Amino acid sequence: MAYTNFYNGNQMPTIGLGVFRVENDDTAKEAVKHAIVSGYRSIDAAYIYGNESKVGEGIAEGIKDANIKREDLFITSKLWIDDYGQENVSDAYHKSLNLLGLDYLDLYLMHWPGTNETLLLETWASLESLYNQGLVKNIGVSNFNIKHLEMLLNHAQIKPVINQVEFHPNLIQTELRTYLKEQNIKMESWSPLMNGEILSNPVIKNIAQEINKSPAQVIIRWNIDHDVITIPKSITPSRIEENLNVYDFKLTHDQIEQIDALNQDKRIGPDPAEFNG
Template sequence: MSTIPIVTLNNGVEIPQLGFGVFQVPDDETTAAVAAALDAGYRSIDTAAIYGNETGVGRALADSGIPREELFITSKVWNADHGYDATLRAYDTTLDKLGLDALDLYLIHWPTPRRDLYLDTWRALERLYADGRVRAIGVSNFQPAHLDRLVDAGTIVPAVNQVELHPALQNRAVIADDDRHGVATEAWSPLAQGAVLADPAITAIASARERTPAQVVLRWHLQQGRIVIPKSVTPHRIAENLDVFDFTLTDDELAAIDALDRDGRTGPHPDEFHG
């Protein structure tokens, strides 16, 4: 079983650098997928209220027999639940569905600036953290303007900013702003849902290394210090995605993947997700 590197967040909490995501996995398929991930050696599981599969994740956790302290569980508050009181209620619902007493990481899923409630939502997360009900708090899909405003207004700097990030969408301005604030960058859709895996630059490296294109892309993320949460429902791919710690890409190989960034694209605009 692979030993997964640890990233220490800005509050001292440790998170596995490679975790398992369940975005777009139906609830009735989630238990089996998470069980396969846990069997393969993953210990970090990322879900969200809007995914509709927290119950499925909870079943897999309960069935696994793995001690709670060995697991790192993340979920997210959805746009419709922004606001101080609504966020506290949403957190209780998430815990009930997961069958847990606390989360390791709780994120604001989108800033939803048209509603302009994310500062109130953040106050609720700060309350949960102060009360010891969550080990770390953070954000997701925050652009620099949103993160800067939240840091200025809040009392706790987010531990994580989870954003879409892959070779075709590298979000360099977001990473730079995260780094400036001491916020860890976590990549969702790190494989672009497979869209980048046929790129000639990636397939050439994979062929030379006798690795899968997905393994090459995950290695690219890891060597640049990012946390990644690839998703799959296929057991052999789940295991393959974890088998990335016994090789290292060269500087030239990293640069070849860096060159795949699409100029001018910064990902979905947060105003599109106002809930």
């Protein structure tokens, strides 16, 4: 497993398991457990996904079956917009902890910026308080564009360590990636495989054939080669294993450029400038 360093000296695995749209039943538990046993050390959860209790069971069983410690894992959750505001953040954080069966999170994110600047800043200040109290190891944001980040950085006492955003070959976010690099904030991609849609793209398939890897492995490696942390989702044991098996090769400069050229500035999720839950 490879790791990426945050500006605060902490680090995060470059690949994790995403659990968005996974049912809150044994499907989630078994996927998480299998991922941990297979070598994953990062699990990306969120309160709004509605499956934190079963994800937590998978974490507990994975720790036991892999014979590792909780400290060996990096667990992320996210604060939903309905829980923004100074009076809500601590309760929401502890609610996720209880569902996950954990004593702390490695990373807690504001899930979306929302459209209320005052509420955004007030909420971030409450995340800073969690961090300053030692209740969470790292704090960050999700789905923030440059305007949101500039607003936040003008007022924040603590800079986010990461911005988790939509990033895939149809949305390569060049300007945002450059900005984040300048600010020493890591970028993380959600839905890197575009819900599987990008895997049938002829360019991706051709590169996969050239290097004898799967299309999914090509995309995940492309993320890593762009210094983007990524959390591909799968509930299929063989694909969970396959998605992690990307550290024995690199894409060539030409292959990376071919994939970059697929950019259409096309989103599969909401526009962060307009979304408010």
